[in-house]
Amino acid sequence: MLRARILAPAAAVLAVVAVFAATAGRGGEDITRARLERAIGPTFANLYVQRAAILGKPGVTVASVGATASCDRGGPKVPDTGPGPDWICMITFTDDRGQRQEGKFEVQAHADATYVAGGPSKLVGTATITDTHGNDVPNPAFEFDGAFDPDS
Incomplete structure (x- = not known):
């Protein structure tokens, strides 16, 4: 009887660990070039x-910005899948002066289908910008995070 009381909790712990291990590995496979490009x-x-x-x-x-992205992970010898800090996305867009621009954004893709991206200040400005009232405020396009649909 004592043995059954000890084994039942141990079996429950093993079941939880097995489920976690199965879902933890899945996140990397869900991160693909196409999903990241569609989101960023x-x-x-x-x-x-x-x-x-x-x-x-x-x-x-x-619509006037018309941003598109082309992403790559770690160069031509690395598959364009999985989490990591080594994603580069070239974002092409039309700026607020009507000029077509292209910038290299460094992207950290996370296994939970989220990412953090930072772009060149020469295209998007510095971390803080001055609003129309003269206040220094965070620049939303300088460094940003987002999420993508891992099932799309």
Whole structure:
């Protein structure tokens, strides 16, 4: 009877560990180039529109920004899947002056289908920008995080 009381909790712990191990490994396989590209372009466009509004530049819309991304993980010899800090996404977009731009964004993709991206300050500005009231505020397009659908 004592043995049954000890084995039951141990079996429950093993079951939880097995489920965690099965789902933990799955996250890396769900991170793909296509999923990251589909997520980062629209996220950047939305944040660039917010940046333009802060700076008082009217007429900048998600459609006018038209951001697209082309991502790569670690070069030609590394598969474009899985989590890691070695993703690079080239984002092409139209800036608030109507000029087509392309910038290299360093991306950290996480196993939980989230990412953090940072771009070149020469294209998106510094970490803080001055709003129309003269206040220094965070630049939403400087460094941003987002998520992607791991099942899409």
